[in-house]
Amino acid sequence: MAGGSAYALHSVDLEISRQQVPVKGIKQKMRIVALSDLHAPCYYISTPDLVRAVNAQKPDVLILAGDMFGVPDFEETIIGFKEAKAEYAKLAVPGNWEYQLKFDPAALKKAYADAGIQYLVNDACEIHGLKIAGLDDLLLGSPNYRMAHDISSNKLPGLIISHCPGNFDRLTADARNQEIVISGHTHGGQIAPFGKALVTPPGSGRYVKGWYRKGSNSMYVMRGVGASYLPLRIGARPELLVFDLVPV
Numbered sequence: 001m002a003g004g005s006a007y008a009l010h011s012v013d014l015e016i017s018r019q020q021v022p023v024k025g026i027k028q029k030m031r032i033v034a035l036s037d038l039h040a041p042c043y044y045i046s047t048p049d050l051v052r053a054v055n056a057q058k059p060d061v062l063i064l065a066g067d068m069f070g071v072p073d074f075e076e077t078i079i080g081f082k083e084a085k086a087e088y089a090k091l092a093v094p095g096n097w098e099y100q101l102k103f104d105p106a107a108l109k110k111a112y113a114d115a116g117i118q119y120l121v122n123d124a125c126e127i128h129g130l131k132i133a134g135l136d137d138l139l140l141g142s143p144n145y146r147m148a149h150d151i152s153s154n155k156l157p158g159l160i161i162s163h164c165p166g167n168f169d170r171l172t173a174d175a176r177n178q179e180i181v182i183s184g185h186t187h188g189g190q191i192a193p194f195g196k197a198l199v200t201p202p203g204s205g206r207y208v209k210g211w212y213r214k215g216s217n218s219m220y221v222m223r224g225v226g227a228s229y230l231p232l233r234i235g236a237r238p239e240l241l242v243f244d245l246v247p248v
Contacts, residue, residue: 012044014053015237019220022248024178025157027129032243033059033086036163036184037224039070039097040077043231045238047080050225055085057242061127062086064117065184066095066137066163070228074103075111082115088127090117091134095163095185096203097228099140120161122147130245131158138164139203145170148179159245164203168212168219181219182243183207188223188236195235209236 033054040047054062062084069077084090092112105121112119120134122144135143148160148171158179162168165183188209189197197208212219223239 011233011235011237013237014045014050014225014240016053016057016240016242017222018242018244020244020246021180023130023157023180023245024248025129026245026247028247030088030128030130030245031058031060032063032159032182032241032245033057033061034063034065034161034182034222034241034243035225035239036065036095036222037067037187037226037228038064038077039067039224039226039228041070042226045225047077048083050240051080051084053240055083057240058087059085059242060087061132062090062117063161063182064090064092065161065182065222066093067097067184067224067226067228068092068095069097069101069103070226072101072103074101074108078111078115078117081117089125089132090115091125091132091161092117092119093134093161093163094119094121094137094141096137096139099137129157133158133160135160135162135167138162138167143167143170165207165212165219165221166203166205168207168214168217169205171217179217181217182222182241183219184222184224186221186223187227187233188221188239190227190233190236191230192235197236
C-alpha cells in the first residue's frame, strides 16, 4: 500500500522535460516553454504554481496548446496566465474541450488578448525567423492544412502548434524545409501503469508521448498537465516542456 501510494503521488509530480532542437534558419537561440491539457481547475497544481514553474524557465515564447479548461468558467485561468512572463510572445491554440464547453470564440480570444496572449486559430506569427502557426482542433474544429503547407514552402523554419497529434499525419513533409510540431491531447495515456498507456483519446492517432519523425518533419507529444474524466494520473506524470531551439 505504501509503495502504491508513493507511485500515485509521484504520478502527479510536475516534470520539466528539456529538449534541445537544432533548427536551420533561425536567427538566434530561442527557448519555447509549452504546456497543454491543464483542464483547470487542476487539483494537484494551481494555476499560480504552474505559472511560477513557467517563469522559472525564463521562456522567450510560451505556448498553451489547448484543453486548458475543464469547467465553463475560463476567465480565472486566463487571468492567472497574465502573470506568465515571456520575452517575445505568449501564444495559445484551441483543443477539443474549448469546443465541448461551447466557449464563445470571440470572448475567449478577447480574454486571452487581455492577458497578453495571442490566440492562434489557423493563424501564424513570425518571431526572429521562426514561423509559428496554430492549427484549429482536429476533432471539433477545421484545421487549415494549406496554411501549414504554405509555411513550409516559404523557406522559413516552421513550428506548428496542434492540440491533437493526429494532425501530424495530415501535414505534407517537404525535404527542403524543417517543420516541428508540438502537440498534447493524449495525456500520455493518463492511466499508464509503468509508462504503458492503456488507452488514448480519439484524435491521438498512433501517438502517445515524446518524439515522432516523418521525413523532415518531427513532432513532440506532451503528456499535458491536468486530468480529464478521471481525476487521477498513474504512470504518466504531468509535463512542462522546455524546447531550446538552437541555430545550425
